[in-house]
Amino acid sequence: MIQRITIIGAGNLATHLSVELKRAGYEILQVYSRTEKSAKELAAKLESDFTNSINKISKEADLYIVALKDSAVLEVLSKIDFQNKPLIHCSGSLPLSILKSYSENIGVLYPLQTFSKNRKVNFKEIPVFVEANNQETEKLLIKLASSISPKVSVLSSDKRKSLHIAAVFACNFVNHFYTLAGDFLQTEDIAFEVLYPLISETAKKVQEMNPADAQTGPAVRFDENIINDHLKQLNNFPDHQEVYKSISKSIFKRHQEKNK
Amino acid sequence: MIQRITIIGAGNLATHLSVELKRAGYEILQVYSRTEKSAKELAAKLESDFTNSINKISKEADLYIVALKDSAVLEVLSKIDFQNKPLIHCSGSLPLSILKSYSENIGVLYPLQTFSKNRKVNFKEIPVFVEANNQETEKLLIKLASSISPKVSVLSSDKRKSLHIAAVFACNFVNHFYTLAGDFLQTEDIAFEVLYPLISETAKKVQEMNPADAQTGPAVRFDENIINDHLKQLNNFPDHQEVYKSISKSIFKRHQEKNK
Numbered sequence: 361m362i363q364r365i366t367i368i369g370a371g372n373l374a375t376h377l378s379v380e381l382k383r384a385g386y387e388i389l390q391v392y393s394r395t396e397k398s399a400k401e402l403a404a405k406l407e408s409d410f411t412n413s414i415n416k417i418s419k420e421a422d423l424y425i426v427a428l429k430d431s432a433v434l435e436v437l438s439k440i441d442f443q444n445k446p447l448i449h450c451s452g453s454l455p456l457s458i459l460k461s462y463s464e465n466i467g468v469l470y471p472l473q474t475f476s477k478n479r480k481v482n483f484k485e486i487p488v489f490v491e492a493n494n495q496e497t498e499k500l501l502i503k504l505a506s507s508i509s510p511k512v513s514v515l516s517s518d519k520r521k522s523l524h525i526a527a528v529f530a531c532n533f534v535n536h537f538y539t540l541a542g543d544f545l546q547t548e549d550i551a552f553e554v555l556y557p558l559i560s561e562t563a564k565k566v567q568e569m570n571p572a573d574a575q576t577g578p579a580v581r582f583d584e585n586i587i588n589d590h591l592k593q594l595n596n597f598p599d600h601q602e603v604y605k606s607i608s609k610s611i612f613k614r615h616q617e618k619n620k
Numbered sequence: 621m622i623q624r625i626t627i628i629g630a631g632n633l634a635t636h637l638s639v640e641l642k643r644a645g646y647e648i649l650q651v652y653s654r655t656e657k658s659a660k661e662l663a664a665k666l667e668s669d670f671t672n673s674i675n676k677i678s679k680e681a682d683l684y685i686v687a688l689k690d691s692a693v694l695e696v697l698s699k700i701d702f703q704n705k706p707l708i709h710c711s712g713s714l715p716l717s718i719l720k721s722y723s724e725n726i727g728v729l730y731p732l733q734t735f736s737k738n739r740k741v742n743f744k745e746i747p748v749f750v751e752a753n754n755q756e757t758e759k760l761l762i763k764l765a766s767s768i769s770p771k772v773s774v775l776s777s778d779k780r781k782s783l784h785i786a787a788v789f790a791c792n793f794v795n796h797f798y799t800l801a802g803d804f805l806q807t808e809d810i811a812f813e814v815l816y817p818l819i820s821e822t823a824k825k826v827q828e829m830n831p832a833d834a835q836t837g838p839a840v841r842f843d844e845n846i847i848n849d850h851l852k853q854l855n856n857f858p859d860h861q862e863v864y865k866s867i868s869k870s871i872f873k874r875h876q877e878k879n880k
Contacts, residue, residue: 372836431843453838453846473818474836479825485817522808525850528864529801530815531822532837534794536871539831541789543874548782555790556827557745558733562791563823565739567816571799576632576734577792578713583691586713590785599870604788606866610859611796614803 362446362500364389366421367406368436370398372475373450374427375405377508380483382406384507390418414439421445423504425469430454437462446497452524455517456491467492467501470520471509474531483508489515489523540600547597572618579611622706622760624649626681627666628696630658632735633710634687635665637768640743642666644767650678674699681705683764685729690714697722706757712784715777716751727752727761730780731769734791743768749775749783800860807857832878839868840875 365386367378370393378388388406393399396412403410411417417440424442426433426449433449437459447463452470459466468491473481488505491514492498498514505512515523538559542552565574578586587608594601625646627638630653638648648666653659656672663670671677677700684702686693686709693709697719707723712730719726728751733741748765750772752758758774765772775783798819802812825834838846847868854861 429841429843430838430846431841453849472814474822474825474834476825476829476834476836479829481821485820487814487817519808519810521849521853522804523810523814525853525864526801526805526810526815527818528837528839528850529797529804529860531818532835532839532871533797533863533867534819534822535826535831535835536839536867536874537789537793537797538826539835539874540870541786542831544782544789545786548779550779550783550786552831553827554732554747554783555786557747558787558791559794559823559826560745561741562734562794563819565734565736566795566798566819567813568739569736571795571802571812574734574736575792575795575799576736577788578690579788579792579796581689581691583689586690589713589781590788593781593785599873600789603793603866603870604785606863607793607796610800610863611792613859614796614799 362422362504363387364421365423365425366390366392366418367402367425367427368392368417368440369425369427370395370402371427371429372477373471374425375402375477376475376481376483377425377427377450377469377471378402378406380508381504386504386507389421392417419443423448423500424463425450433458446500448492448501452527453521455521456493457517460493465492465494465497467497468517468520469501469505470515470524472523472527474535484510487511487513489513489520491515491517491520540603544594544597544600572614575611575615577611579608580615582612582615622682622764623647624681625683625685626650626652626678627662627685627687628652628677628700629685629687630655630662631687631689632737633731634685635662635737636735636741636743637685637687637710637729637731638662638666640768641764646764646767649681652677679703683708683760684723685710693718706760708761712787713781715781716753717777720753725752725754725757727757728777728780729761729765730775730784732783732787734795744770747771747773749773749780751775751777751780800863804854804857804860832874835871835875837871839871842872842875 388408390409391403399410423446442463444464446465448467470489473486488509490501648668650669651663659670702723704724706725708727730749733746748769750761
């Protein structure tokens with residue numbers, strides 16, 4: 361049974377997940393972060409111990425959750441003795457197997473959402489994907505995940521990676537387009553806020569109709585006059601121009617395939 | 621005073637706008653579309669006349685609204701005598717001046733939203749931008765626009781075009797990324813629906829924080845392992861791969877500039 365958890369990491373995901381687990385009734389024993397300030401800040405929210413010294417990671421936890429950026433995971437893992445206690449990571453892209461030298465009971469808990477430190481999210485709406493190397497750990501992770509979300513599924517490492525790629529398109533790349541739109545509007549002295557209703561509707565619409573059917577705009581109509589006119593207007597924004605060209609081409613191509 | 625309106629076009633925008641104007645108390649006198657079926661369908665909703673013959677466009681309207689795709693506007697305009705009645709278009713990209721040979725009272729009414737035929741939108745939330753070549757027409761358009769939305773502003777042709785470009789990024793390009801994400805998930809047998817909470821949160825978050833600050837994911841951290849791994853996984857999806865590369869580069873570049 362899991363009662364006491366040590367969380368390794370104090371970034372966006374570590375923060376949201378550990379706060380939610382505490383709310384669900386788990387005891388967060390300790391927070392580890394390389395940066396003392398981050399460890400301390402998160403520990404304050406969790407009423408837990410904290411450390412920035414890897415040697416001082418507690419042996420008393422029932423579960424170790426590694427919530428670090430992928431590039432930092434391996435380095436940290438190699439320095440801790442997990443005594444074969446359940447050990448999990450939260451990465452979309454790293455396979456389960458990355459943990460196999462470090463414990464006999466390993467797993468993954470991947471909440472499919474974008475987390476920013478000071479922004480509340482409703483875990484009840486977040487799909488959580490789990491995976492483990494044995495039935496006992498899988499059962500334990502399903503229970504843990506179900507305590508924070510009703511949408512828990514078991515998913516293999518390969519499928520999870522695919523899901524992560526799709527999420528990069530649907531979230532990270534999408535957000536970058538909001539940024540590009542905002543940057544451009546700023547130079548034109550138009551408030552980014554005027555786009556809010558359009559941004560909301562675009563996100564809502566795709567949840568009620570197929571995204572390819574929801575596509576509107578000059579590229580899908582291949583309205584060359586508008587496209588060329590827009591490209592001209594973007595002359596002083598070479599990055600915007602580049603992106604505009606390549607995405608318009610991609611939209612039109614996808615539309616042609618759909619109508620074949 | 622405007623009471624009777626002829627709407628030229630029967631596409632997504634023409635449909636949503638004319639239905640909303642009827643709801644606001646205007647009489648839609650007639651619908652023109654090149655395609656009889658489209659004209660008839662929209663006219664049924666509006667309880668109006670319809671025609672697909674350009675010679676039969678009524679002389680009795682107080683206002684002519686051209687809601688066609690940009691590339692079709694000029695051709696249609698040249699064939700109608702508007703008797704200097706108020707004549708407006710609804711395009712984000714076309715300047716006001718495109719109408720100047722066709723009436724002495726010209727304007728633009730541009731609702732900043734994405735419209736799909738069978739999807740209801742709440743006009744009360746849509747920013748509407750108007751422009752006219754004289755004060756009387758401007759006043760008239762402000763009144764017309766205000767009857768369907770509380771968010772009416774006067775905006776020049778140049779600024780409107782900039783706004784349209786930003787909208788292409790924040791809506792059309794965004795929707796294409798939903799499509800790419802969905803296409804990829806389909807080949808992996810994962811339901812697109814799992815992305816809904818992520819899509820909603822991404823759109824909400826950017827309305828409460830600066831989009832550049834909201835950026836998450838491997839590209840902004842320049843996590844080369846993940847990026848290369850994702851690119852490898854996309855080997856059978858050359859279009860996705862291409863887009864993945866160029867947008868990741870753009871995200872990272874923007875992030876570097878922000879942190880300068």
